[in-house]
Amino acid sequence: MPSSDTSLESPASEFAPGKRQLLQAALRLCCDSRSLSSLGLRELAREAGLNPNTFYRHFSDIDDLGLTLIRDIGTQLRGPLRALRQQAAARAKGDNKLSVPRLFGINLIRSRRVVHETVQLFFDFVDQQPEAFIVGIRERYGASPALRQALSEVMNGFAADMREDIRDLKLMPTGISDSQLAVISEQITHHLFQMALDYLSTPARQHELRQQAEEHILMLASGAAVLQRLGQLRL
Amino acid sequence: MPSSDTSLESPASEFAPGKRQLLQAALRLCCDSRSLSSLGLRELAREAGLNPNTFYRHFSDIDDLGLTLIRDIGTQLRGPLRALRQQAAARAKGDNKLSVPRLFGINLIRSRRVVHETVQLFFDFVDQQPEAFIVGIRERYGASPALRQALSEVMNGFAADMREDIRDLKLMPTGISDSQLAVISEQITHHLFQMALDYLSTPARQHELRQQAEEHILMLASGAAVLQRLGQLRL
DNA sequence: ACGCAAAGTATACAAGTGTCTACCTTCAGT
DNA sequence: ACTGAAGGTAGACACTTGTATACTTTGCGT
Numbered sequence: 027m028p029s030s031d032t033s034l035e036s037p038a039s040e041f042a043p044g045k046r047q048l049l050q051a052a053l054r055l056c057c058d059s060r061s062l063s064s065l066g067l068r069e070l071a072r073e074a075g076l077n078p079n080t081f082y083r084h085f086s087d088i089d090d091l092g093l094t095l096i097r098d099i100g101t102q103l104r105g106p107l108r109a110l111r112q113q114a115a116a117r118a119k120g121d122n123k124l125s126v127p128r129l130f131g132i133n134l135i136r137s138r139r140v141v142h143e144t145v146q147l148f149f150d151f152v153d154q155q156p157e158a159f160i161v162g163i164r165e166r167y168g169a170s171p172a173l174r175q176a177l178s179e180v181m182n183g184f185a186a187d188m189r190e191d192i193r194d195l196k197l198m199p200t201g202i203s204d205s206q207l208a209v210i211s212e213q214i215t216h217h218l219f220q221m222a223l224d225y226l227s228t229p230a231r232q233h234e235l236r237q238q239a240e241e242h243i244l245m246l247a248s249g250a251a252v253l254q255r256l257g258q259l260r261l
Numbered sequence: 262m263p264s265s266d267t268s269l270e271s272p273a274s275e276f277a278p279g280k281r282q283l284l285q286a287a288l289r290l291c292c293d294s295r296s297l298s299s300l301g302l303r304e305l306a307r308e309a310g311l312n313p314n315t316f317y318r319h320f321s322d323i324d325d326l327g328l329t330l331i332r333d334i335g336t337q338l339r340g341p342l343r344a345l346r347q348q349a350a351a352r353a354k355g356d357n358k359l360s361v362p363r364l365f366g367i368n369l370i371r372s373r374r375v376v377h378e379t380v381q382l383f384f385d386f387v388d389q390q391p392e393a394f395i396v397g398i399r400e401r402y403g404a405s406p407a408l409r410q411a412l413s414e415v416m417n418g419f420a421a422d423m424r425e426d427i428r429d430l431k432l433m434p435t436g437i438s439d440s441q442l443a444v445i446s447e448q449i450t451h452h453l454f455q456m457a458l459d460y461l462s463t464p465a466r467q468h469e470l471r472q473q474a475e476e477h478i479l480m481l482a483s484g485a486a487v488l489q490r491l492g493q494l495r496l
Numbered sequence: 497a498c499g500c501a502a503a504g505t506a507t508a509c510a511a512g513t514g515t516c517t518a519c520c521t522t523c524a525g526t
Numbered sequence: 527a528c529t530g531a532a533g534g535t536a537g538a539c540a541c542t543t544g545t546a547t548a549c550t551t552t553g554c555g556t
Contacts, residue, residue, distance in 0.1 A: 044503065061404040064299040068543060077505050082545085084503090134491070163402050167458055169296040174462070209473055210480075213452075220455070223402055227409070238444055241488075242481075245445075249484025253476075256369070279533065303513060312535050317515085319533090 045084040047074040049095050056164070057157045062092040063170045092173050096165065099158045100180035108187045110151060114143030115195050137197050138244065145218075145240045149232070152222045159222045166219070181219065185211040199251045201258065210250055214243055280319040282309040284330050291399070292392045297327040298405045327408050331400065334393045335415035343422045345386060349378035350430050372432050373479065380453075380475045384467070387457045394457040401454070416454065420446040434486045436493065445485055449478055 041049065051073035056062055065088055071078040085091040118139035152159050165173040166181070189211040192198055198207065218239060225235045276284065286309035291297055300323055306313040320326040353374035387394050400408040401416070424446040427433055433442065453474060460470045 042503070059404050059406060061296050061299065064296065064404065066543060067545095078544085079506085079546090080504055164404065167398050167402055167455065169294050169299065169399065171294060171462070209476070213477060216455075217448075217452070220402065220451075227406065241441075241444070242448060244488060245481050245484030246477075247484065248487045249480030249482065252483045252487055253479060277533070301513060302515095313514085314516095314536085315534055 042084065044074070044076055044080050047076060048081065048084060048091065049098065050074070052091060052095055053157045053161060056161045061168055062095070062161065062165055062173060063088060063168065089170055089172050092165065092170065093176055095161070096173060096176045096180060099162060100183065103155070103158060104180075104183060104187065106151065107148075107184060108191070110147040111144050111188070111191050114147055115140055115191070117143045137247065140195065140197060141240055141243050141247075145236060145243070148218060149222075149225060149236050149239075152225060156226050159219065160226060163219055163223045181215055182212060185215040188215060198247060199254065202250060202254050206250065206254070210246055214246060217242060277319065279309070279311055279315050282311060283316065283319060283326065284333065285309070287326060287330055288392050288396060291396045296403055297330070297396065297400055297408065298323060298403065324405055324407050327400065327405065328411055330396070331408060331411045331415060334397060335418065338390070338393060339415075339418060339422065341386065342383075342419060343426070345382040346379050346423070346426050349382055350375055350426070352378045372482065375430065375432060376475055376478050376482075380471060380478070383453060384457075384460060384471050384474075387460060391461050394454065395461060398454055398458045416450055417447060420450040423450060433482060434489065437485060437489050441485065441489070445481055449481060452477060 048070055051070050052062065052065060055065055055070070055073055067081045067088060068078045070088075070091075071081050081091075085094070118136055162177060162180075166177045168174060185208070189207050192207060192211065198210075202210075221235055221239050225232055228235070283305055286305050287297065287300060290300055290305070290308055302316045302323060303313045305323075305326075306316050316326075320329070353371055397412060397415075401412045403409060420443070424442050427442060427446065433445075437445075456470055456474055460467055463470070
């Protein structure tokens with residue numbers, strides 16, 4: 027029987043038990059008003075119920091731990107995050123009939139629904155994995171250059187997925203260049219992530235923030251469409 | 262003669278010399294890969310050339326120091342930041358002739374120029390005050406809730422200025438609601454600030470980032486205009 | 497059955513930390 | 527001229543931290 031353990035705790039994978047415990051401890055300590063680079067290695071070991079020196083068996087440094095933690099979180103979120111977008115697209119499939127208001131060749135109603143569903147599912151997901159998002163955003167603009175860069179890469183990965191989906195699902199007018207699409211995807215991704223922190227730390231504004239996120243995406247998208255159209259009419 | 266000291270060093274104001282030295286020390290230590298909350302009070306005093314206990318004469322806590330630092334930076338940036346936008350508007354004044362491509366009643370060429378000039382001046386300003394922006398962005402999503410909130414307020418202040426200027430300079434179509442305008446201003450402000458960190462830490466991409474910032478603002482603005490127009494055509 | 501590497505533990509040490517109490521200096525207000 | 531507060535210093539306290547060396551346990555390949 028190959029391990030019927032269905033608990034998908036964040037740092038789950040094939041790490042040695044001590045290593046996993048340390049990673050989980052770091053995640054636990056970070057969420058509650060700490061930054062990764064401010065954690066002490068002894069504190070970490072204490073929280074994990076291990077001897078301080080065990081830390082050295084697995085990591086050379088706290089930055090090292092941070093790096094593996096971030097990469098682990100990254101690979102753990104990437105799949106679900108993408109699945110969620112396709113789920114949203116599936117839900118909005120019924121809206122694909124013709125003769126419906128269009129903006130430069132794009133079915134606005136459908137786009138709007140896809141955006142709506144995606145945003146809703148995204149924040150539902152944030153609610154399920156708050157710690158991952160908290161440390162992700164904290165360190166994206168945090169003190170350690172290494173972690174910043176790692177997170178930048180992870181998020182650009184998410185953005186790349188989004189770009190592919192936008193293309194496949196035909197959510198933006200043809201004519202938008204690849205590079206522009208890339209920029210837009212990155213902006214949306216970054217913005218969603220950073221909103222996630224406000225979302226988590228201001229429960230009273232959660233509904234409002236979800237709506238703002240939707241509007242922001244729609245603005246960016248239609249703005250990009252308009253500008254691209256205007257550009258090709260010469261200027 | 263009322264103090265002809267023209268050096269506008271960041272924590273300048275009417276603070277006692279020791280207090281000022283501590284604030285400046287904090288700013289110095291933070292920029293180079295540290296977060297405010299990870300600073301030690303002894304370390305701080307050492308950097309400032311003072312006795313550790315002097316810290317207690319002025320602050321109760323490191324968070325306390327962080328708070329006054331942030332508020333000080335905020336009031337020091339607010340004026341110049343606003344002046345800079347009006348300077349940009351002045352430069353773009355020549356473009357105000359009629360019969361020129363318009364989008365829903367807005368002179369696109371002029372808007373584009375105002376945005377261009379503003380963004381350029383903004384990043385020039387970032388180049389002049391890197392430390393202020395670095396700690397500002399770091400702590401906006403950093404570990405301490407108190408600092409996060411303080412920074413959120415400071416940045417909303419900047420956004421409020423921007424909103425007024427947009428209104429006064431007629432950069433957006435009439436018909437955009439006040440609340441929407443507020444949201445847009447906040448998004449632009451936040452985005453500019455967070456880009457500032459990437460800008461500072463990636464000198465090779467500075468030109469590219471300036472351009473991206475411009476496009477982002479234009480997208481948001483024209484997107485907002487389009488959506489608002491579409492909305493009032495019923496939907 | 498042996499050996500060896502990986503994972504984890506125990507003890508120790510120098511250095512740094514936050515905080516306390518007590519003392520000294522400066523200087524404006526009366 | 528005296529007082530008292532504000533700013534700054536000195537020394538000491540208990541504690542935590544990162545790191546080093548040395549030891550034990552566990553489990554797998556041969």
